[in-house]
Amino acid sequence: MTINYGDRVALVGPNGSGKTTLFSLILGEDTADSGEINRDEWTTVGYLPQEGEALGNETVLEVATGRAGAIPELEEKLRKLEEAGTCECIEYYEAQAKFDALNDPQFEAKAKKMLHGLGFSEDHFTRPAAELSGGWVMRAHLARLLAMEPDLLMLDEPTNHLDLSALLWFQNHLKNQQCAVLLISHDRQFMDDIVQKVFEFSDKKLLAWKGNYSEYEIQKQEAFVRDSAAYKNQQKEIAEIKDFVSKFRNVSSKAAQAQSRLKMLDKMVMLKKPVPPRKPYPFRFPSPVRGGQRSISLEGIHMAYGDNKVYEGLDLDVQRGDRTVLVGPNGAGKSTLLKILAGELKFQKGKRTEGHNCRLGYFSQHRAASLDPNNTVIDEVMKAAPEIREDEARGILGSFMFRKEEIYKKTTVLSGGEKSRLNLVKFLVDPPNLLLMDEPTTHLDILTVESLIIALERYEGSLVFISHDVHFIRKLATKVLHVNKGTVTSYAGDYDYFLEKTNSEGNERAAITA
Numbered sequence: 001m002t003i004n005y006g007d008r009v010a011l012v013g014p015n016g017s018g019k020t021t022l023f024s025l026i027l028g029e030d031t032a033d034s035g036e037i038n039r040d041e042w043t044t045v046g047y048l049p050q051e052g053e054a055l056g057n058e059t060v061l062e063v064a065t066g067r068a069g070a071i072p073e074l075e076e077k078l079r080k081l082e083e084a085g086t087c088e089c090i091e092y093y094e095a096q097a098k099f100d101a102l103n104d105p106q107f108e109a110k111a112k113k114m115l116h117g118l119g120f121s122e123d124h125f126t127r128p129a130a131e132l133s134g135g136w137v138m139r140a141h142l143a144r145l146l147a148m149e150p151d152l153l154m155l156d157e158p159t160n161h162l163d164l165s166a167l168l169w170f171q172n173h174l175k176n177q178q179c180a181v182l183l184i185s186h187d188r189q190f191m192d193d194i195v196q197k198v199f200e201f202s203d204k205k206l207l208a209w210k211g212n213y214s215e216y217e218i219q220k221q222e223a224f225v226r227d228s229a230a231y232k233n234q235q236k237e238i239a240e241i242k243d244f245v246s247k248f249r250n251v252s253s254k255a256a257q258a259q260s261r262l263k264m265l266d267k268m269v270m271l272k273k274p275v276p277p278r279k280p281y282p283f284r285f286p287s288p289v290r291g292g293q294r295s296i297s298l299e300g301i302h303m304a305y306g307d308n309k310v311y312e313g314l315d316l317d318v319q320r321g322d323r324t325v326l327v328g329p330n331g332a333g334k335s336t337l338l339k340i341l342a343g344e345l346k347f348q349k350g351k352r353t354e355g356h357n358c359r360l361g362y363f364s365q366h367r368a369a370s371l372d373p374n375n376t377v378i379d380e381v382m383k384a385a386p387e388i389r390e391d392e393a394r395g396i397l398g399s400f401m402f403r404k405e406e407i408y409k410k411t412t413v414l415s416g417g418e419k420s421r422l423n424l425v426k427f428l429v430d431p432p433n434l435l436l437m438d439e440p441t442t443h444l445d446i447l448t449v450e451s452l453i454i455a456l457e458r459y460e461g462s463l464v465f466i467s468h469d470v471h472f473i474r475k476l477a478t479k480v481l482h483v484n485k486g487t488v489t490s491y492a493g494d495y496d497y498f499l500e501k502t503n504s505e506g507n508e509r510a511a512i513t514a
Contacts, residue, residue, distance in 0.1 A: 001199055001206050005151065007180045010191050010213065013201030014278070015401060015445060019184045023047070023154060026182075028091075041090045044097045046150035046179075048142055050157045060132070061125040063140040064111040066102040070144065074099040101148045114143035117173060119166040119330040135161030146173065155183040159190050160442060163330045164468045186445045188213055189471040213446075220277050227274040234271050241265050280450035281399030286385070288433040288461045292356030293320050295434045295462040296341060301350035303336060310336050311486050314350070318434070323456075323463045325473050325495065328483035334466050335438055337483060338362070341464060342436050354434075361432035363423060363440055370423065373412035377402060377422055380411060385429035393429070399451045400425050401444070417443035424452070433461035441469045470495075 003009055011019045024030035025037060027047055039045075058068030066074075074095050081092045101107065115125065118139045129137050138161045145153065153174075159167050171193055174181060185191055191198075191213035198209040198216040209216040241261045248254035249262075294317060301314040310333040318324065318341070326334040339345035340352065342362035354360065371380060381393040397407050400421045414422065420443050427435065441449045453475045456463060467473055473495045480491040480498040491498040 001208070003152065003180055003182060005180055006178060007182075007197060008195045009180070009182050009197045009199060010195040011182070011184050011199050011201070012213070012216070012446075017201035018204070019201065020156060023156060023182075023184070026154070039090060040151075041093055042097075043090075043152055044094050044101075044148070044150040045152045045154060046145040046148055047154045048138070048145055048156060048158055050160065057128050057130065059126050060115065060120060060129050060136075060140050061108070061111070063129045063137065064115050064143040064147070065108050066144055071099065071102050074102070098148065098150075102144075107147060110147040111143055114146045114173075115140065117166070117169040118143055119163065121331075139166065142170075149177070150179060152180045152182065153177075155181065155185070157184060157186065159185060159187045159468065162468055164327055164470070164473075165329050167468045167470075186441075186449070187469060187471075188446050188449070189469065189474075192471075217277075224274055224277055227271070231271045231273055234268075238265065238268070278447055280447050280454055281395065283396055283399065283428060283451055283455045285428060285431045285455055285459045288431045288459075289357060289359055291320055291358050291433040291461070294318070294355040295320055295322070295358060296355055296360070297353045298340065299351040299353070301340060301347050301352070303333075303340065303345070303347040309486065311347075314486075314488060316341075316481075316488060318462055318464060320355075320433075320462055321460075322479055323476050324465070324479040324481055325477035326464065326466045326481050326483055327473075327498070332483045332485065334483050337488070338436050338438055338464065338466060358434055359432040360434045361427050361436065363427055363435070363437040370426075371411040371414075371419060373410065375411055376408050377411065377414070377418075378407040380422055381425055381429055384426040388429055396425055396428065400448055421448075428455055431459065431461060435459070435461055435463050435465075437463070437465040437467075439466055439468065441467060441472050 011022065013019055021030065025032055026039075027045070056068070062068040077095045078092070078099060081087060081089070081095070086092060104110075112125070120136075120139070120143075124132075129140055142158065158170070162170060167187075167190070171190060174194055181194065183191075183195070193212075195212050196210070198211070198213060200207045200209060200216070200220070209219050211219070241264065245258045245262055245265075249258040251258075296318045298314055298316040301311050301316075303309075303311040303314070314337075316337075326337060328334055336345065339362075340347055342360065343352065344362060372383075375383065377397060378390070378393060381397060382388065382390065385393075394404075394407060398404075402418075402421070406418075411419065411422065424440060440452065444452065449469065449472060453472060456476055463476070465476070477495050478493075480493070480495060482489045482491065482498070482502075491501055493501075
C-alpha cells in the first residue's frame with residue numbers, strides 16, 4: 001500500500017480483519033514480523049483513535065490547544081531524544097514540527113474555530129473537559145488535530161461522536177484541506193463524499209480499488225462476476241481434460257495426447273473459487289399490532305431545564321406510517337423531544353396523548369437496563385419473541401455482528417456497543433407500532449446498517465428517529481422535523497426536499513443549524 005500527499009483513502013473489511021492493527025503498525029505502536037513501513041521524514045501524522053479521555057482538570061480549550069497533555073508530552077519526548085543523541089530521525093522531526101505548530105501564536109484562534117465548527121459554544125471553552133461525555137472530549141481532540149494541519153490525518157471511526165451538523169461541517173472542512181487522509185469508517189455517505197481510493201482487507205491481503213465506497217462496491221461485484229465466470233470456465237476445462245485422459249490414456253493412438261494433457265493440467269494455475277461479496281441480511285419485521293390513525297400527539301408542551309427553556313407551547317402529531325427524522329443543531333432539543341414522546345421525561349406543562357392501541361418502543365444507545373444480566377444474548381432474543389425459531393434468532397444476531405460464540409455470552413459482560421446492538425435486535429423481533437430511535441446506527445458496520453434499513457423500509461408502524469448517518473436518513477425519512485431554538489418546523493417530504501427548501505445542499509450546514 002502506498003499513500004501519497006493529498007490522497008483520500010479508506011480501509012474496509014469485516015471487524016477483526018486487521019484495520020486497526022494496520023494503523024498501529026503505521027504509527028509505530030506495533031512492529032511487523034516482516035516487511036517495511038517507510039515514511040517521508042518530513043511528514044507529520046495526526047491520529048484520532050476511536051476513544052479518548054480527558055487527562056485531568058484541563059478545560060476544553062486546553063485539550064484543543066494541547067496545553068494539557070500534548071505540549072508537555074512533546075517537550076518530554078524531544079528532551080529524551082536529544083539526551084539520547086537521536087535528533088536526526090523521523091521521530092524527532094515530527095515531534096519538533098508538532099511542538100512548533102502547537103506553539104504558533106495563531107494556534108489558539110485556529111483551535112477555537114475548529115471547536116465552533118464541531119459544535120462547541122464559547123461557554124464550553126472554559127469548562128473542565130472531564131465534565132463532558134467521552135464523545136465531546138473526542139471532538140476537542142479532533143479540533144486540535146485539525147488546527148495542527150498534519151500532512152497525514154489518520155481517523156478511526158471519526159463520525160461516531162458527531163451529530164449531523166458537526167458531521168457536515170467536518171466533511172466540508174476535510175474537502176477543503178490538502179492533507180492526505182487515511183480512515184476507517186462505517187459511515188457510507190461520509191466515505192462516498194471524502195475518499196478517492198479504497199483498500200479492502202481480503203484473505204489477509206490488501207486489495208486496491210479506485211473511487212469512493214459506492215464505486216468500490218460496484219467494482220467488487222463486477223470483479224466477482226468476472227472471477228466466477230473464469231473459475232467456471234477453468235473447472236469446465238479441467239473436467240474436459242480429465243474426461244479425455246480417462247477415456248484415452250490406455251488407447252495407444254491417443255496415449256501421447258492424454259499424457260500431454262495431464263502435463264498441461266499439472267502446469268495450470270488453479271483459480272480459487274471466488275467468495276461472493278457479503279450482503280445485508282434481508283430481515284423482515286413481524287407485523288406489529290395495528291394502531292389508530294394518530295400514533296401520538298403533544299399539545300402545548302412546556303419543557304425547561306432550570307432556567308434553560310427548551311420548548312414553550314409545542315404542538316406535534318405523529319400519524320400512522322410516518323417516517324420522521326429530527327434534525328437540528330446540537331443542544332436544540334432533539335433528544336429531549338424524543339424522550340418526551342417516549343414518556344421518559346416529565347414536562348412542566350402540556351399534554352401528551354398516545355393514540356388508540358399505541359404500543360411504543362424507545363431505542364437509545366444508553367438504555368441497557370432492560371437486559372437481564374442472568375440471560376445470554378440468545379436467551380434475550382428468544383425471550384423477546386418466544387415464537388421465533390432459534391436458527392432465525394441466530395441468523396439475525398449474526399447479521400448484527402454477534403459471532404457464533406458470542407451469542408452465549410451473559411449480557412452482563414457485554415460492551416456498551418454490544419448491549420446497544422442486542423437491544424436493537426430485540427426491537428426487530430418484537431416490534432412496537434410506534435418506534436422511537438436515537439442514533440440507531442452507532443456501533444453498526446455498513447452491512448448491518450443496510451440490514452437495518454431493509455427491515456425499517458418494510459416496517460408497518462410509525463418511526464421517529466435521530467441520526468447523523470446521511471445515507472440512513474435519505475433511505476428512510478419521508479418527513480423532516482427541523483428542531484431549533486424551541487421551534488419545530490415540519491417539512492412534508494424527504495431529506496433532499498428539506499435541503500431544497502432550506503436553500504440547496506450547498507448550504508446544508510446552514511439548513512441544519514439556522
